[in-house]
Amino acid sequence: MPTLYILLLFVIILGAWIGFNYWRLRRAARVVENHTFAEKIHGGQLVDLREPVEYRRKHIMGARNIPAQQLKQSLGALRKDKPVLLYENDRGQLVMQAALLLKKKGYNDIYILSYGLNGWDGKVKMN
Numbered sequence: 001m002p003t004l005y006i007l008l009l010f011v012i013i014l015g016a017w018i019g020f021n022y023w024r025l026r027r028a029a030r031v032v033e034n035h036t037f038a039e040k041i042h043g044g045q046l047v048d049l050r051e052p053v054e055y056r057r058k059h060i061m062g063a064r065n066i067p068a069q070q071l072k073q074s075l076g077a078l079r080k081d082k083p084v085l086l087y088e089n090d091r092g093q094l095v096m097q098a099a100l101l102l103k104k105k106g107y108n109d110i111y112i113l114s115y116g117l118n119g120w121d122g123k124v125k126m127n
Helices: 003-027 034-041 054-055 072-077 093-104
Strands: 030-032 047-048 058-059 084-087 110-113 124-126
Touching: 003 093, 030 034, 030 093, 034 084, 034 110, 047 058, 054 058, 093 110
Parallel strands: 030 110, 047 084, 084 110
Antiparallel strands: 058 124
């Protein structure tokens, strides 16, 4: 019986942790579909968080490549007064961590492409 209580406690804690992270992300950035993302590109800063090899292979037209691991060191390249649009291959952990970092550093207008490059139906550049 104690094992059941421990398992139940673990499930409750895990659910609370997932809920808390979801809430933090929702406060940091807006997850948007292709249409809204495409509208925001024209006035925003489009950032591809993938590694340079993936970026060179295929990326959204107008995107600049700032790999997620280098974002903290590259914050000076992004303006706080313009929207920041983030994407990777899909909506994974990297894009969420990047949005939270940007929010913490004072960026307020942050957008995440809902299904990432894999779900993008707009213009891309391929090599």
